[in-house]
Amino acid sequence: MQTAIAPSLDIQQIRQDFPILDQQINNRPLVYLDNAATTQKPRAVIDALTNYYEGYNANIHRGIHHLAEQATAAFEASRRAMQSFLNAEHWQEIIFTYGTTDGINLVAQAYGRRFLNAGDEIIISGMEHHSNIVPWQMLCEERGCVLKVIPVDEQGDLMLDEYDNLLSEKTKLVSVVHASNSLGTVNPVKTIIDKAHAVGAVVLIDGAQSSSHLTVDVQDLDADFFVCSAHKFYGPTGMGVLYGKTALLEAMSPYRGGGEMIREVTFEKTTYNDIPYKFEAGTPNIADVVAVKAAIEYIGQLSKEAISAHELDLLHYATEQLSEIDGLRIIGQAREKIGVVSFVMDGIHHQDMGVILDQQGIAVRTGHHCTMPLMHRFGIAGTTRASFAVYNTKDEIDRLAQGIRRVQKMML
Incomplete structure (x- = not known):
């Protein structure tokens, strides 16, 4: 995987530009990790x-x-x-x-x-x-x-x-x-x-x-x-x-x-x-x-290079954290990637994973992601996908990893 460059953005300040992030889902702060589906909109837009x-x-x-x-x-x-x-x-x-x-x-x-x-x-x-x-x-x-x-x-x-x-x-x-x-x-x-x-x-x-x-x-x-x-x-x-x-x-x-x-x-x-x-x-x-x-x-204003560096840093961190979870397998370990981590869990359907994560305020995407032939190539019906944007943080990735472990305890 490509080398990360140290991020230089004030992510907490950037998060204030996105009004939708300041809310709770099921009495928990929103963790929005469905950016490959659609990104949130800054106040300027x-x-x-x-x-x-x-x-x-x-x-x-x-x-x-x-x-x-x-x-x-x-x-x-x-x-x-x-x-x-x-x-x-x-x-x-x-x-x-x-x-x-x-x-x-x-x-x-x-x-x-x-x-x-x-x-x-x-x-x-x-x-x-x-x-x-x-x-x-x-x-x-x-x-x-x-x-x-x-x-x-x-x-x-x-x-x-x-x-x-x-x-x-x-x-x-x-x-x-x-x-x-x-x-x-x-x-x-x-x-x-x-x-x-x-x-x-x-x-x-x-x-x-x-x-x-x-x-x-x-x-x-x-x-x-x-x-x-x-x-x-x-x-x-x-x-x-x-x-x-x-x-x-x-x-x-x-x-x-x-x-x-x-x-x-x-x-x-x-x-x-x-x-x-x-x-x-x-x-x-x-x-x-x-x-x-x-x-x-x-x-x-933020610079595409700085955004990419931050997202790559998140990708590396998420890959490390999720790889430590027993029974979790990341689908897609290409030499060069954008901020997408797609995974399957032993014994847990991806839809169940998404529903229970949502109960914890964590928004991910589940399913075949409109790439059914690709899922067939890997012999799976679908994945759970976490995808990152400029406003995401390592703390949110930690919450994702904790949430996945909670799903394991509930389902297995």
Whole structure:
């Protein structure tokens, strides 16, 4: 596992920025360890949402009155913020979606249906979220493409030698997760991208988890597409981003029709708007797009590097503490991980574990985490998952370890 860097953040001060953390669950202080599902929101993000609705709620782009122009400026300022957050070359390469799932489906429909044909091969990995499996299966059924899978080893790393064997001139698209939501594995996506490009394939990176924990530079990665969700990095739900290289986006046709994505409409023919707008049909999720800028600025104030160092320190500590518990087995011991610890307990179902931990005020995630094929690979039905964010502490990990031991005493 990678080496931790000593954290330099005032975590207790940071916790005060998150109002939801100051509460009790079942008469115990909340320990929120379900950050891979969604992160909590700092006051700055909450205020940005409130300020929009109280101060300048209006539809964007087409209005000429003051409120519409103010809302449009705030909306487009978030696009520029996302451009910087991902280091995209052009602001037009940032398309607002409703989340990572929506972004993957957009590419599957707008790129896949146009450019992939019968016999073409799509490669994904064995640790993908269902959102990065099902859209490609649907495309394969429709277009006659072939889906291939990079296997996962016992440690939870991708078997890159097998990836090399899968690649061929038939490979037209590779779509892999940057960091696993179930195992925490950080995949070597730059290497994966380079190898795919060598055979002429286009690559999509699922950054739902990495966008919160890792510094992402889409130009350095040379990613063709990158998708993420704001609620994973302290922003609002229902809002995400698709980054795509300009040439690819311009070659793609929109798959949703309506307002905003048009240039001219007659009953005989419609011509489409320029990117990014041709992919943003209808009234968008304005408030949440506006608020994502506050989330990006909040991360910037703390620094992504400091956040990552703190989370890595927590990961190491949690791995050590949980490994000392008899009968507990951590699923996923990859060489490089984000702050996710997924485990099973001898004789205790993961759902029972989650229910009893909740009674102690500890919020974790249980189940297959929308990665059923990955669970099958490890021969389990699901896990208990603890996942960390900037506001978590070692004291909370101690409470988790104590809570697990209490579950053991109750159940065994």
